[in-house]
Structure formats: structure tokens, C-alpha cells
Amino acid sequence: MKHLLSLAILASTAIGLAVPATAQTVFLSTQLRPIEEATAVREELLSGLDKPADYVVEEPPQFAVRMEAEQQAGKHTISLVGALHGELSPLADKQTLEPLDDLAKKLAGAGMPQSLLDLGKLGKSEQQYIPWMQATYVMAANKDALQYLPEGADINKLDYDQLIAWGKNMEKATGAPQIGFPAGPKGLMARYFQGYFYPSFTGGVVRTFKNSDAAAGWAKLKELWTVVAPTSTNYDFMQEPLASGEVMVAWDHVARLKNAISASPDQYVVFPAPAGPKGRGYMPVVAGLAIPKGAPDKDNATAIIEHLATQDVQLKTASLVGFFPTLNVQLPPDLDPGVALLAGAVTATQSAPDAVISLLPVGLGDKGGEFNKVYMDAFQRIILQNEPIDAVLKAQGDTMTRLMTDAKAPCWAPDVKNDGACPVE
Template structure:
């Protein structure tokens, strides 16, 4: 019996399929492919239709063999990999996903890639990315693919208001506060620092990956400690110098482009349009540093071999092709994700993309840089961690609740989650059998 296209989509939640997608038979664990023939690269990345099509074009230029790029949401991705490996009917040749997607699948559902990685030569992968790819073992379970991050953007009007001694390229959180105050005064008393605090904004990532690690050195194990209290006290002082319309900001590029904000922090994909009309008027900057270092969050993606994959030889060729500097730059042009290998930026890149790529590289290489990750191993319950940070922000910053009592209450919520799932913490928190909220 042949699955209908609608059944295949319903069963797997494939987010973007090329026109004329074929269907696999129900004799296997079925999902739709793009183009029928060739190896399947199943991926959680680049799911929007336009983005997926741009990447497919870049993939076709990098690899001459037929490879079907199939996108899928994170939950069904893990289920498909596990179920197909368990039944010995793996239909994919290659997997693409974030570290959070791939790490929980190692070692039971992935093949080690140490030999393949050694054959790539000196690509220049960052050592911390290679360490993550080992997922706490002695073997490597995926090859780093591309990365995204969060940085700051500043208009020349804000740069003109920099206080003496404040270096925007080496900014501290105290320096950011001084800068926000000076920019507010330069704007007639109206704050011009913006944070994405709207319903779909990513301010929780600012808390998880930037502010709290920079003040405490951790994310979960230091969640309610005295250094975390100090971080929230700092944010209370910063908040009156933020544009209060921040509570409605979802993509910072919009208020930055309109002039409502002069300084903003956000995901690179949500900043890139701000400088499009006047790129010379903008700077893209690393995030600030705190007492414990420069906390930053990297969305690291990787390419992995599923256990019992359909074509390991071709999968290795695809990995080799997609990790060349030329292919990495082509992927950056297509998707806005940045290289994880040594790659000289060409002179014809869109100015905003070039500025972002340089800022991401400076941020990662900064002295005292402290890598943070998205939650790992939580599956469909990852949103509960985000909610704890969002609820803390709302209570402490917007409603003026007591910091200590708020953090204690949210710590109990988080610990209940970790007790249920019995998972370890993720970077920058230390590895442990069970994540304990500190």
C-alpha cells in the first residue's frame, strides 16, 4: 500500500517539500522525499520553504550525486531516527540538525565519524565545537556544519553617544549601561536600547546564554545563586534605559531600521535587515562581558550518519563537500548561517551579512568567551525551560517581584522538569548524570 502525500506529511510533519515530492511505501517507516531518487538528507534546519529551496540549490552545486533534502521538525526527527534504527529499516543516508537534536541520539542511533573527520584535513573547526560533537564520549558523533548566534547592532547615532572609555568592540555590561544612559540623554531623554521582549521575541535566550552565564558562569546550576541575583539587579538598572516598547519587539531589525531603537541585541537572522538601506551607518558587535566572562550562545549544527544509513560512502562525500570553505560560504549566502571552518569572507557579500559574520567570529574568539548551548535532551519539553526564564523576566523586571523568591519558585519548576526527564545539564554548566538547579 502506498502512502498518500497528505498521510506522509501528517505522519512526519515535514515542513518543506519540493514540488512533485514522491512517497515511500508503507513497507518502510515512511516519509516523503524531495525528488524521489537518491540519498535522503533528513534535517531540522532551514525549514521555511524559501530558505529550504535556497539551500537545495547550494547543495546541488556542491554535490553532483542526487541528494534529497527533507526538512522536519525536531520532535518527529528524533522519533524517525530512533524508530528506523530500531527496526533496521533506516531510509536516510545523512542527518542534519542542531547539537540539541543530535547529541541525544549518540551513541545508540548514530555512527561514529572520527575516521571521516580525520580525512577532512585541517578544516579549522573550533576545538570547542569538536568537543561538543563527542557528546561526552571518546568518539565523535557528528561533523560541525554551520552556526548561528546572537550579537548586537548599533547605529552611528548611538556610536556618537559612546561615553569616554567605553569600547563597543570590547563592551562590558557596566559599559552597556553607561552607553544606554548616554544614548538616552542624546535622544532627549527617550531610551534607544532595545531588547526582543515581545511574544515571539528571544529575550529568554539573552538571559540563558548571555547575561546569566556572564555573571554566574552557568545557566541552570547557578540559576538562583547570589551571582544570579546580582545579574537580575543589573537588569533592573538597565531596564529603565531600554525603550519600553521592547515588550512588543519580536524582531529587533524592525525598530532598529525605523530609528525607534539605536542599539539592539538579537539573533543574527533577526538583525540582518536593519542595515540594508544604509550599511555604512551600522556596526555589528560582540555581546558584552560580565564578571565571569563573555557569555554567548551558539546554535551549532552538525551532519551525522544514522545507524544503518543507506549510503555511508555518499554521505561522507556530502559531508566533505558541505564543509569546504566555498560550500560554507554558499550556505551562508543561502541561509544566513555562518561557517564553522576557516573561510575568508569574499568582498561581494551583502554588507550586513559580512558585518554579522565578522562579529560572530570576534565574539567566539574573544578572551574569556563562555559558550552556551540551547537546552539538550528535553525534546518537546524544551519550552518549559524557556518559560521559566520568561516568567522570571516578567515577574522581576516588568512586575517588580522579589528577585530571590522569584528565582526560588522558578528553580522548583525547573528541578521538577529535570527530575522527570533525568537528563544532564548542557554547556556552560558542568556535565553531571542529573541536572541540579543551583
């Protein structure tokens, strides 16, 4: 059965990644997947190359399967990959990425911060990927909502009690809940729990999954959810309900808020997510570019990386898709006003004195989807189905323990580092 499954995976991969007749360099990416963003990559960001590239997008779980299948088959069609730090880590652990030390030195001289380049080593001695673009998650509000802020609240220093009070004021004034979250099937709600909710309430993500601080946090979230739009479970991108007026306040990835804010920059304010008892959790998102070993067109893959890392293309990336440069460049004064608003909120988040950095999951291999599901199942059971908090956290904590043990994944920030699998305490 395993043999048949492997053959099926290899067959589907070969079909899905058949090399185009024009012999373009295949660039496989888990990032910038939506049609508008992928079109911007193909028509704008990859324009001007000496040799064309075939930009192919893939969901993260399928990305891992495809990369594994190509390595096992020994038949390579992918020359360049673009993915998140945590998605590239298992490829580096399997020693399937080409070292990029010479390119890293060149880009360091062009103004790429060494701290970001060091992330691209993924704990190895050699450069595994080149940082491509970075982003985070923020909150945005229609300016009409500001009149309902609770007295004394600073929009850039909100806590959860103030957010709840704000939500109650808006609902009382408008007759409907006005806060929205991307809790739909393709929304990024799992990142809210891993990067914002858990760090803010517990100071951790895995170790603290079921402790008393987590239970108190879930109780507070239940209170918040009473003033959250019920249609949030249908929202994948918060820019649409913001623009349509379905909600007045939203949390989401900067790239998934950009269209609404860029269309009417004078209508919105953008600000950091709220703080909890342990601080203001936030998740820096770094996407990288890597070349798989055995790449059929390593030279053009290198040229594409250099092209995407130029100042002009990095600024164009920020303007078109809302991901910010990894080069240390000054954003121009004529930058899209919406992108400038988002950039200001990112800076406010990163520089907050109570900031708690939560890295993207590392070391989970192909179990990233299962990891996300632990949080989303807890959300479904506690918030949407009103099951007892302690019972749900115990059950989901047991699932988390098995997952971390099977993956042999050590802890990452903000959890305290350890040897072996990260424990649920």
C-alpha cells in the first residue's frame, strides 16, 4: 500500500509540474497565491528577466509533498522555491537545498541586514535561503469606528479589555457586531492563535497550550467573540468585509488588508493587535527564496533571486502586494498611501515596548497543517460550540503532545528552547 501511495504521489507530482514547452524556469511558491497577487508576480515582479520563469503556486501541505516526491524520484523540475521560513526549514534539515553563501555576501553588501540573512541559515553553517520579503499581521479600522473607542484608549496601545469595550460600544450604536476575524476556510486564523493570542495571554505557544493562563485567555476570547461578527467564520480575507462596510474593525495579514486600505487610505487607521497579560504578541513573517539540489536551471534561479532582491523590485513588491522589503531601503514619499499606513502599523508593532515575538513554527515538516488544526479545533469547540474550556484544552493538548513527539520538533520562540520534542506542560 505504501508503495502504491508513493507511486500515486509521484505520478500526480509529475503531472502537476510538467515542464512547459517553452522550457521556462519553474518557480514554485507557497506565497502570493491569490490570483491578483500571482498575476502581479508574473506580469510585474518577474518582468525584465533575460530568461522567463513559470511561476507556480501551491498550498503549503502540497508543497512539502511535491518537494519530497521530486527528491525521492531523482527527477527535478523545480529550479526555485519561495516559501516561509518554517516551510523551508524541513528542506534544509533533509539537506536538499543548495548553499547560497556567495549570493548572501553579495546581498549583504547591497543593504540586506545580517540579522535577516542569519535567519536564512536555518541554524546551519551555510546559507539555506535568501530573505525575499517580510510582513506581519495588524488591525485596521474604519475611521467612523474611532468615535466609539472607550475613554482613554490609545489606538496603538490597545489591550483586550479595551477592544471588547470598543466592540460593545460599536454594537450598541450600530445594532450589529463590528469586529471581524478571518476565520473562514482559507483564512489565517491559526496564525492569530499562534502569533498573537497565545503569546499575549500565556507567553508561549506550545508549552503553555493548556495551562491556567491559556484557560483564562480562552475565557477572555469568549467574551470578545460576543461582539465579533458571526459571519467571521466565512471570511478568508478581511479587506472585502472592511471595504463593503460589513465590519468596521478587523485583524489580518497586511497583504490581506491592502486592497481596501489602498483604495481608500483616508478612510482607515491601521494599528497593532491588542496586548494581553503577558504582552503584545506578534508574528514576524519572513518568506525566503531557495534553490533545491538538483535544480535543472540553477543559473537562472540565481538570477531570479538577484532580480527580486533589487531595490526597485523590492519597493514594487511592497506597492503591489503589501509585503515589505528585506533590503534596508527607505520607503519613497510617493509610495501608495495605503501601503504607507500598513508600514507604519508594522513599525509600531515591532517597536512596541511590550512586544512578544512569536516565530512561525519550525521543525514540523509535513505536519504544519495538523499543528494549525489543533488551534482551530480548540477554537471551534470552545468558542463556536461552547464546550468546557479545561476539557477541550486537555484533549487538544494531548493531540499537540503526540504531534510534537512524532515530529520531534523542538521549541521555538517565545517558548523556552529545549532538547527533544517541545513539551505541552
